[in-house]
Amino acid sequence: xxxxxxxxxxxxxxxxxxxxxxxxxxxxxxxxxxxxxxxxxxxxxxxxxxxxxxxxxxxxxxxxxxxxxxxxxxxxxxxxxxxxxxxxxxxxxxxxxxxxxxxxxxxxxxxxxxxxxxxxxxxxxxxxxxxxxxxxxxxxxxxxxxxxxxxxxxxxxxxxxxxxxxxxxxxxxxxxxxxxxxxxxxxxxxxxxxxxxxxxxxxxxxxxxxxxxxxxxxxxxxxxxxxxxxxxxxxxxxxxxxxxxxxxxxxxxxxxxxxxxxxxxxxxxxxxxxxxxxxxxxxxxxxxxxxxxxxxxxxxxxxxxxxxxxxxxxxxxxxxxxxxxxxxxxxxxxxxxxxxxxxxxxxxxxxxxxxxxxxxxxxxx
Numbered sequence: 001x002x003x004x005x006x007x008x009x010x011x012x013x014x015x016x017x018x019x020x021x022x023x024x025x026x027x028x029x030x031x032x033x034x035x036x037x038x039x040x041x042x043x044x045x046x047x048x049x050x051x052x053x054x055x056x057x058x059x060x061x062x063x064x065x066x067x068x069x070x071x072x073x074x075x076x077x078x079x080x081x082x083x084x085x086x087x088x089x090x091x092x093x094x095x096x097x098x099x100x101x102x103x104x105x106x107x108x109x110x111x112x113x114x115x116x117x118x119x120x121x122x123x124x125x126x127x128x129x130x131x132x133x134x135x136x137x138x139x140x141x142x143x144x145x146x147x148x149x150x151x152x153x154x155x156x157x158x159x160x161x162x163x164x165x166x167x168x169x170x171x172x173x174x175x176x177x178x179x180x181x182x183x184x185x186x187x188x189x190x191x192x193x194x195x196x197x198x199x200x201x202x203x204x205x206x207x208x209x210x211x212x213x214x215x216x217x218x219x220x221x222x223x224x225x226x227x228x229x230x231x232x233x234x235x236x237x238x239x240x241x242x243x244x245x246x247x248x249x250x251x252x253x254x255x256x257x258x259x260x261x262x263x264x265x266x267x268x269x270x271x272x273x274x275x276x277x278x279x280x281x282x283x284x285x286x287x288x289x290x291x292x293x294x295x296x297x298x299x300x301x302x303x304x305x306x307x308x309x310x311x312x313x314x315x316x317x318x319x320x321x322x323x324x325x326x327x328x329x330x331x332x333x334x335x336x337x338x339x340x341x342x343x344x345x346x347x348x349x350x351x352x353x354x355x356x357x358x359x360x361x362x363x364x365x
Contacts, residue, residue, distance in 0.1 A: 009139045021136035025091075028132035029058060032125035035188070039121040041292050042192055048281035049113065053122060056107050061100030068095020074229030092227065093130055094214070094238045100126070113279055116200030120191055123203045127184035127210065134180070137173035143225050145170030169222070176217055183209040195294055196266040197274035198257040204249035211242030 010019035033054055037047035069092040070080040101123065108115040137143040141162050148159040148168040160171040187209070191202050218226065218236040227234045254264040262268030276295065278287045288306075290296030304310050 019136075020139035024136035024139070025129075025133045028129035031132060032129040035128065036122045036125045038292070039125070039188065039191060040118070041290065042294060043117070043121055044275045044277070044287075044293055044295050045117065045121060045279040046281035046285050046287075048285070049111075049118065049279070050122070052111070052281070053104060053107055053118070057100045057103045060103035061096040062091070064099025064102075065091040065093065065096035068092040068098065068234075069227065072227040072229050072232075072234035092235070093133075094235055094242075097126060097210075114199060116198075116203060117275065117279060119203040120199055120201070123206045124184065124187040124191060127180045127187065127206065130210070131177045131180040131184060134173045134177040138171075143173045143176075144222055145172045145220050146222070170220075172217055172221055176213060179213050180210070183213070195273045195275055197261060197272065198253045198265070199274045200253050201250060204246040204253070207242040207246030207249070209246075211239045211246060214239035215243065 010017045010022075012018075033050060036053075037050040040050060041047045066080065066086070069075075069090045070077075072092065073090070075090070101119070104119060104122065105115055107113075108118055134143070138160065141160070141164065144160055144162060146169065148154055148170060153159060154161075154168040157171050157174040159168040160174070161168050183206075187202055187205055194202075215236060218233065218239060226236075257267075258264045261270070261272075263272075266272035273295075278295075278299075280286070287293070287296075287299045288302035289299050293299070
């Protein structure tokens with residue numbers, strides 16, 4: 001497992017190669033989106049909102065991830081979005097975060113949704129997406145650290161064997177993946193149970209966590225994987241900016257909440273929860289009882305006709321009726337008796353045959 005394919009590893013589908021790197025990124029995005037929807041439901045927001053954010057934020061994140069890489073790497077502008085160069089790779093996580101979060105602000109403003117409430121459910125799951133996506137670097141054999149010359153330390157995942165260099169190197173992609181996974185577990189667990197004002201604490205905590213991780217890891221990487229166009233270590237610079245932004249954001253939120261509510265967290269003057277009010281995805285969206293929702297017990301039971309079980313049973317009944325109808329159309333119709341074989345009923349309601357005829361026919365049988 002220490003060494004894998006070097007030449008664009010991936011799988012071929014109908015002659016088109018999909019790289020493992022792309023599959024890792026896609027897996028991270030899908031997993032993070034699903035857990036964001038679950039956390040939204042937990043924190044009194046319609047989980048359908050995540051699909052709107054997904055449609056707009058993911059493309060924006062990918063475009064900005066590419067732009068950040070190309071600009072900070074000093075790439076010639078004519079190669080930025082050339083297909084053959086895109087296929088060779090070149091994305092920056094920091095650029096993706098800037099693009100995704102920035103578009104999230106726009107979507108929330110348009111939909112008139114509290115950005116920090118929504119962001120607290122989405123931004124922290126980026127750590128999980130990053131933890132999974134980092135394994136794409138393993139398949140591409142990139143983003144590693146200094147050489148490991150001690151044979152006793154040449155084992156995965158402490159080190160990784162790089163075919164192109166014929167040696168063992170510190171597996172920085174793995175270190176960062178594990179640290180981000182730990183950060184995700186801590187922040188997601190806290191967001192799952194935390195209910196009090198102010199919103200936005202988990203969003204800024206993400207910037208502090210990830211900025212610190214990159215600030216430490218970046219200078220220890222192999223120089224070939226440091227974006228340093230113009231001689232500036234851009235990723236490290238933006239890592240420090242993320243830390244400053246995160247700390248400043250947390251302090252600002254706490255001070256504003258104290259000024260408004262009389263406490264740094266919660267409220268002395270009014271309702272202490274920052275997620276009490278339900279955020280719908282549409283005007284007609286109505287909350288119903290839910291064990292997952294922190295305030296779901298306060299809402300009415302969902303009508304039977306709106307439940308998944310009811311809709312599923314209706315669907316199955318429709319399929320059965322359709323199948324039964326087709327079977328009846330294909331079955332041959334029963335032959336109608338001819339006029340000659342029909343019996344005329346007697347006046348008393350009995351068969352028109354007299355007793356002698358019935359006896360004779362009985363003997364014949």
